[in-house]
Amino acid sequence: MSAMRLHGYFRSTASYRVRIALNLKGLSYDQRSHHLRKGEQRAPAYLALNPQGLLPALELDGGKVLTQSLAICEYLDEIAPEPALLPGDPLARAQVRAFAQVIACDIHPVQNLKILDRLRSLGLSEDAVAGWARATIEEGLDACDRLIADHAGRFCFGDAVTLADICLVPQLINARRFGADLRWPRLLTIEAACLSLPAFADAMPERQADAE
Amino acid sequence: MSAMRLHGYFRSTASYRVRIALNLKGLSYDQRSHHLRKGEQRAPAYLALNPQGLLPALELDGGKVLTQSLAICEYLDEIAPEPALLPGDPLARAQVRAFAQVIACDIHPVQNLKILDRLRSLGLSEDAVAGWARATIEEGLDACDRLIADHAGRFCFGDAVTLADICLVPQLINARRFGADLRWPRLLTIEAACLSLPAFADAMPERQADAE
Numbered sequence A, B: 001m002s003a004m005r006l007h008g009y010f011r012s013t014a015s016y017r018v019r020i021a022l023n024l025k026g027l028s029y030d031q032r033s034h035h036l037r038k039g040e041q042r043a044p045a046y047l048a049l050n051p052q053g054l055l056p057a058l059e060l061d062g063g064k065v066l067t068q069s070l071a072i073c074e075y076l077d078e079i080a081p082e083p084a085l086l087p088g089d090p091l092a093r094a095q096v097r098a099f100a101q102v103i104a105c106d107i108h109p110v111q112n113l114k115i116l117d118r119l120r121s122l123g124l125s126e127d128a129v130a131g132w133a134r135a136t137i138e139e140g141l142d143a144c145d146r147l148i149a150d151h152a153g154r155f156c157f158g159d160a161v162t163l164a165d166i167c168l169v170p171q172l173i174n175a176r177r178f179g180a181d182l183r184w185p186r187l188l189t190i191e192a193a194c195l196s197l198p199a200f201a202d203a204m205p206e207r208q209a210d211a212e
Helices: A013-025 A044-049 A069-079 A090-111 A113-121 A126-147 A163-177 A185-195 B013-025 B044-049 B069-079 B090-111 B113-121 B126-147 B163-177 B185-195
Strands: A004-008 A029-033 A057-059 A065-067 B004-008 B029-033 B057-059 B065-067
Touching (some): A013 A090, A065 B090, A069 A090, A069 B090, A090 B090, A113 A126, A163 A185, B013 B069, B013 B090, B044 B057, B069 B163, B090 B113, B113 B126, B126 B163, B163 B185
Parallel strands (some): B004 B029
Antiparallel strands (some): A004 A057, A057 A065, B004 B057, B057 B065
């Protein structure tokens, strides 16, 4: 029996972040899928676990539930310190967290399914909705690319995987999905390095049991 | 001379978070104001500090610059551990961080000036724009209120101020600004307790030198 249960969805990029973190830590977990397009994340049983009605949520052995993907990743980093998802130095930790938060605060929540559906409900065309997502992603990843200009190695910050990479790789899926201009060779090279690692590759949406 | 310089704006709620954290830690800082409505956050000199063109940024003694308010708050918590902004237990830390991230990821970036201006540029009416902000805030704070149902004391999580309170108090300003239904007596009681502390009160927008 697994110690933890991840409530997620194969295509949810925030769930993808947590799958990568769990894999990097070598933690055993099972998955419960909630179909976003069918609105299963708003079912009463799931709302009892996560009142936000968003994915993912991590149900711990004993029944406690954690929400918000970055909070979950930092929890995993604290209970299973190796390999570390953050550097040891406070300044470097802040830089990694800032990169992660550009994606987790300023890109993803502004272009996720829920927001795009709200734009549609306000009468915007599919072209306008896709343009919104694309502009959000391009502007955000432009900043991400500049934030690592003095730091990048094999990965975003040096030669060890950090929380920054865990956020970057899922976001690039959405970049492609909305036809963003992939004008960041540095980010794409890092993505390829990440996907050469089983922890990232095994967490890919298309490799999940609920993939369609 | 101050050791740190906060680049912010009196009305920026993310800047307000960092002002509270700096005050709680008793750290000395000066402030440089960038007028959001005039677009000063997109001036080349500021973009050289923060490529995102968002406030706040914290310039450290020596010139390094930190961005993203939650990353900055955690940095301050690491270099100046007392009073702690997070509990010691990993599970409790994750719960506090999740609450903070509901606000910092799912509420504020979806209702900030930049996004509301984008909605206007797509032809939405002022009523529709205000409705967007209000719905985002109400839905997010509904979740926040439920997340602390089993945890609240004098503050969001027990009787010590945490990162959760640092995010809550500024967000409630925006709740009022957009006419949200203030249906969270628990959150409002906590807000009052926070504002009785000088660290919060001194950080209020109207008490800043650039207040209009």
